[in-house]
Amino acid sequence: MSRRKSKQTTKFDTEEKTRPGVFIIESLKLSDEKKIRFEGKILRDILLLSGKEVEYWYVRTWKELTEGIFQRFYDSGLRYLHLSCHGNDESVCLTFDTVPFQEFGQEIQSYLPNRRLFVSACQVVNKAFAKAANPDEECYSIIGPEGEIGFDDAVVMWASFYHLMLRNSKAMRAKEIRATLRSLEDIFGEKFVYL
Numbered sequence: 001m002s003r004r005k006s007k008q009t010t011k012f013d014t015e016e017k018t019r020p021g022v023f024i025i026e027s028l029k030l031s032d033e034k035k036i037r038f039e040g041k042i043l044r045d046i047l048l049l050s051g052k053e054v055e056y057w058y059v060r061t062w063k064e065l066t067e068g069i070f071q072r073f074y075d076s077g078l079r080y081l082h083l084s085c086h087g088n089d090e091s092v093c094l095t096f097d098t099v100p101f102q103e104f105g106q107e108i109q110s111y112l113p114n115r116r117l118f119v120s121a122c123q124v125v126n127k128a129f130a131k132a133a134n135p136d137e138e139c140y141s142i143i144g145p146e147g148e149i150g151f152d153d154a155v156v157m158w159a160s161f162y163h164l165m166l167r168n169s170k171a172m173r174a175k176e177i178r179a180t181l182r183s184l185e186d187i188f189g190e191k192f193v194y195l
């Protein structure tokens with residue numbers, strides 16, 4: 001049964017239960033695929049080693065996301081969506097498609113209430129993206145790197161973040177997220193946006 005809200009509905013059922021696991025969606029450039037630079041897959045393996053609940057999907061097109069993967073995320077009941085891809089300050093880039101924030105946001109916002117979105121893509125997390133993806137502010141937070149981040153730093157940083165946030169807790173709290181991000185910013189020299 002699909003739980004995606006209809007165009008007439010403005011809110012999800014607030015009694016919706018989620019679990020503290022990570023749903024990873026990854027989409028890379030063909031050159032990254034050739035170099036076997038799968039950040040999301042590596043992150044999945046690390047989370048599995050830590051005994052965390054995780055699900056991983058690799059996509060190449062916008063159609064794959066909109067015709068099944070976003071719905072799989074919602075139906076999974078996992079609380080944290082991790083999007084690993086490329087992008088810029090106006091669009092999200094998949095292997096074969098570049099999707100403007102407005103179009104991306106119109107689709108994803110239906111799946112984000114009572115969840116958190118983590119975006120591992122250069123420059124994507126900004127006010128324009130947040131406005132498009134979370135116009136009703138039903139998603140608890142959207143977090144991602146402020147500028148460009150190297151593949152190696154991104155993998156280790158996200159693995160550290162999830163390990164620290166999920167090791168002793170059933171839920172991520174804003175105060176702890178901010179403190180953990182500050183610590184990781186000091187270690188990696190990368191700035192993160194928390195919206």
